[in-house]
Amino acid sequence: MDIKVSDIWLRDYLKTRATVNDVAKYLSLCGPSVEKVEEGNVYSIEVTTNRVDTASIYGIAREAAAILPQFGIKARLQPVKLPTLNFVDKVKYVSASINHSLCSRFTAVLIRNVSLKDSPNWMKERLSAVGVRPINNVVDISNYIMHELGQPVHTFDYDKILKGKMVLRESRKGERLTTLDGKTHTLPGGDIVIEDGKGKLIDLAGIMGGQNSAVDEKTKNVLLFVQTYNPVNIRTTSMSLAQRTEAAVLFEKGLDPELVTLGIGRGIELFVKLTNGRPESQILDIYPAPYKAKKVEINTDFITERLGVELRKDKITQILRSLGFETYWKGKALEILIPSYRAEDISIPEDIVEEVARLYGYHNLPSILMEGALPEPLKDTPFRFEEKIKNVLKGFGGIEVYTFSLVAEEEAPTGLKLKNPLGKESEYLRTSLSPSLVMAARQNAGEKEPFHLFEMANVYIARKGDLPNEKMMLGGIFANTSYREAKGVVEGFINELNVKSEMFSDDGAHYLPNRHIYIKVKGRILGEFGELSQGHLYYEFDVEALRAFSKEIGSFRPSPKYPAQIEDVTLTFAARTKIGEVIDFVLSKEKLVSRMELTDIYKDSYTFRLWYQHPTKTLGNKEVEEIRKRILAGIKEKFGGIVKS
């Protein structure tokens, strides 16, 4: 949570000559982080969830008073001045029955004859500086105390609480209550509520008061109300009713019951001063288990080991005492008593290490690299292979994209659904990269030049009763590119990875009929390529399958000793002849043809380049002619192709 602290208010409790910049800088280095100093010297401070004791003017003063002297700047905490307080567990003006598991400390005091009016300027100014709108003296006092001490305070119109009776209990599911802001809540049950003598709910405790018991312009007598509530109940209620008040945000972090003393004392003092009210001399205080100092034990070896440097015992003592801890040494062992306001945060020796280290200054600790044995490297990790794939595609002109894994239902009908999506278009975890890549290509529809986008990312395949299978996929999409150019990239890519695979044409889901090919090794599908129904040339590979069949280095074959005879042959074919099959046919039938490429297409004429090559001799013209005859006869018989005259 972020809080605002005005410097002038801070100095009520922090007696120092440190400048605003000093305070900001040194607090940030050793305590709560000052994010910025706003105009009028207001610190904006980030308070972490464990340090609710610093979520106030007084809390920051206490912290600064410990930190500044570490930098050689004198500073002292001015304790809160309180009137004499007479706490008793029964009073005449109100009777209360409390469920102690919900409320560890309950205090209240009746203040008679208050006069409602505007607060004095100094209070209005201070409240405005920390972002609170002044309303009237009674409301302002509550807000003032909450910001000063970090203790929420509530005020009831005493005359609206029937019979001066209060029952603090857990709510029952479905009970209704209208809060001060006019909202009517149907309670989920288990909320902390207070009912009056007539069974009417008058307070959503710790979150917001009830409208029916609120102070208004006719109020004469105020019941000042300061409590410590069970943080879990407060948080559950506040979250489920989406009623995130400042009070709730404080209470849910677990407040110090001892802080109640300061809260009610400050309240009485301010009510007397600002409203001319007359407080009852007895304060109701139901506090069955007062704080007993918590103990943590530690020894110097532990501190040294964690810090990486040895601190003197007197330095440790000085630091801990400045933070309000009591210290008792027995040799190297140290027993520490924790003050009430740190009890929630400090329970184990590691917590003490943090206190010592941060006040000593993290910047004063040495910086060294670890020694010792290195961990075993993981065998068979995919990372290098994935990097290689990306680099190969980049080399072929591919442009890598990262698209969101969250898609709309129609794009992942079998995908996992989110409970709390940001919107309909990102409600499901994707099971294929293709919808995202089609979108990516469309996003660049204005581009006239050819382009090729690719992405490597997990898709998430649902499994019953288990986490989804996270499958690393590679997808790529082409635009303004011909089928042969795109296929050439896919073929080149497979070759570059040294995967000996075969291509099978077969229809595939989401692809145009006849325009789809599977890439297989030993019957296992590694990937596919073709034209999507939406009209884009697309490929997708299972990266782990590719990796299983990819050789890091190609196998060695000695270069042929005897040169090849190379010639071009042009053939004409009837329509609907599959040229890929013609080439496969020649290469599989004729061992002396080492290579065959399609070099040109003109109407129904296809020009092939043939490499005739014998492993142990140079082929003569006569031998080449024989091979050529065999090939042409075969092609004519099987495919009806004839040499173009």
Place this chain on the structure above:
Amino acid sequence: MREEIISTKNEAMAQIMEADSSSELEELRISYLGRSGKLTSQIKRLKEIPQDVRKEMGLLINDSKNSIEKALAEQKNRIGEAAREWFDPTMPGIGPKKGHLHLVTQAIEEISRTFAQIGFVRVRYPEVEWDWFAFESLNMPKGHPARDVWETFFVDAPIHPKYGQIALTPHTSSGQVREMNRVKTPPIRMINIAKCYRRQIDASHVPMFHQFEGLVIDKGISIAHLKGTLDYFARNFFGPQRKTRLRPSHFQFTEPSFEVDITCGICKGAGCKVCKSGWLELGGAGMVHPTVFKNGGIDPSKYSGFAFGWGVERTFMMKSGLEIPDIRLLYSSDLGFLKQF
């Protein structure tokens, strides 16, 4: 023979001086230096002459050849521009088709390389993960206010009796207990880089982003080692002059916890318009909490360790000084953007 060589040379020189076109010069070159040119045939005759003068003649021929070549070149330059063969060397080249790796890929590769140098092992753990690994085992029980920081997506699936709900990992810290379970006996030096998801979208947040998580566990690991590691990373990744510092922070799964800052690359820590204080925030870190050790099956009385987890995108932008005004651009597929890197 000497006279013959000298006269051939003189004759050639005279003719070259008079030539006035490049074709004429080419003819002259062939008639003297070509395969059956005059000077070439003299070279061929060298082996017929007596040994004692052969070397001298050889040198003389060579000398003549050099003179003729030089004269040819000079004359070529001397005759007018018009007579030269036209060539335009200023024509632009035809570039190869250029591919591009995404910034996030470049960042991940560089981050893994840097940590590999000091023995970190890269791992990968689920991006869709049980609540147990994402929160509970990290000392964040259900309903804990500390969970609020991680705006988490949950999957609509049955709740596992032991591991709880299925979440999209909001941080790579969910790999910590997984790694402890895998290694069992330290040392551990892990670097886990993965996609993370959070329920937020604006100019500086995207619902999907990347983090890298470091985890070191061994005997006697201290805050000083964390500082050493971070400084090593800062020097090698950001540059030799960069330094890091730790400030107090709070995470449920580390104790103590830190916020890590790095000196600003522009002012080197002195304070400037960009950084204000001289420091920029890198991300969180801390000493592994004993509860996390217990949940990972490692004895916290024998071992200690540290962890840090930062955003890949943010860290890389801080390195490169790239000022990308809206982080959502990284995840758009706009060619104009992608082709810049």
